Amino acid sequence: MVNRTVGARRTVTSDAPMISTVTTPVTSGVHHVEGQAAGWTILTDGAPRRGAAWTLVDAGYPGYAAAVRGSAEALGLRLADLAAVLVTHGHVDHVGGVAELVGGRDVPVLTGEAEVAHLHGEVTENTGPRDLLPRLHRHGMLPWVVHVSRHGATAHPRLPAAGGAPDGVPLDLPGRPVPLTTPGHTSGHTCWHLPDAGALITGDALVTGHALSRDTGPQVLPGFFHADRAGMLASLDLIGDSGAGTLLPGHGAPWHGPAAEAAEQAARTAQSHL
Numbered sequence: 001m002v003n004r005t006v007g008a009r010r011t012v013t014s015d016a017p018m019i020s021t022v023t024t025p026v027t028s029g030v031h032h033v034e035g036q037a038a039g040w041t042i043l044t045d046g047a048p049r050r051g052a053a054w055t056l057v058d059a060g061y062p063g064y065a066a067a068v069r070g071s072a073e074a075l076g077l078r079l080a081d082l083a084a085v086l087v088t089h090g091h092v093d094h095v096g097g098v099a100e101l102v103g104g105r106d107v108p109v110l111t112g113e114a115e116v117a118h119l120h121g122e123v124t125e126n127t128g129p130r131d132l133l134p135r136l137h138r139h140g141m142l143p144w145v146v147h148v149s150r151h152g153a154t155a156h157p158r159l160p161a162a163g164g165a166p167d168g169v170p171l172d173l174p175g176r177p178v179p180l181t182t183p184g185h186t187s188g189h190t191c192w193h194l195p196d197a198g199a200l201i202t203g204d205a206l207v208t209g210h211a212l213s214r215d216t217g218p219q220v221l222p223g224f225f226h227a228d229r230a231g232m233l234a235s236l237d238l239i240g241d242s243g244a245g246t247l248l249p250g251h252g253a254p255w256h257g258p259a260a261e262a263a264e265q266a267a268r269t270a271q272s273h274l
């Protein structure tokens with residue numbers, strides 16, 4: 001299995017002692033952070049510097065907020081300059097940190113239009129104890145369950161002020177992100193395309209690693225995580241068609257190579273990741 005990493009990787013010590021993070025600079029204005037059990041991406045126009053506005057894409061579990069903040073501060077950024085939070089989908093490991101990071105300030109929280117109802121709590125598409133308990137014997141499951149439970153995985157955060165961004169329309173935010181609807185993992189799962197960087201933030205539509213997986217490189221999450229497995233597989237084609245040369249997943253390290261190659265590789269894992 002091909003596994004290509006991007007740029008110089010360095011470990012950043014956050015002020016949340018229980019969560020390890022690895023920050024990878026993709027371009028001067030795109031930094032992917034692989035958190036212990038969930039990742040996020042920081043976007044700036046040009047290199048990060050004190051006082052620069054920044055966009056956060058995904059925010060980890062509720063207990064990851066300090067680690068997210070620490071990863072931005074390690075780049076010289078301040079929480080007060082957070083311009084917007086974009087999320088790929090409404091699962092707790094991607095929206096959990098949003099409320100604490102926004103802290104009641106007037107910071108827009110956006111996802112794709114088809115995912116807004118999930119963020120509002122009008123629909124739920126979560127994996128729960130019923131899915132996990134029969135699988136506790138699986139590779140990596142028990143320590144993962146302990147870790148994520150300690151960081152708020154059983155919460156159901158609602159973000160009633162979240163808005164929807166229309167598919168394919170660039171946002172006037174640091175990084176110029178463009179939403180790409182990729183339904184399947186959730187009904188409105190949204191990747192974020194960064195054409196200037198040649199990168200695609202893939203969330204959970206395509207990942208490169210997970211505590212429950214023995215593989216590294218492009219792959220899909222285990223089947224019980226997806227609301228619509230057939231839709232998830234179809235969305236791999238959308239990722240492949242994006243033309244991106246770097247993929248920034250919600251779980252695992254960045255991957256460098258043609259998106260079409262990554263999508264094919266991920267589709268091949270679907271049988272073994274059920």
Ligand SMILES: [Zn+2]
Nearest residue numbers: 091093204250
């Ligand atoms: Zn996830």
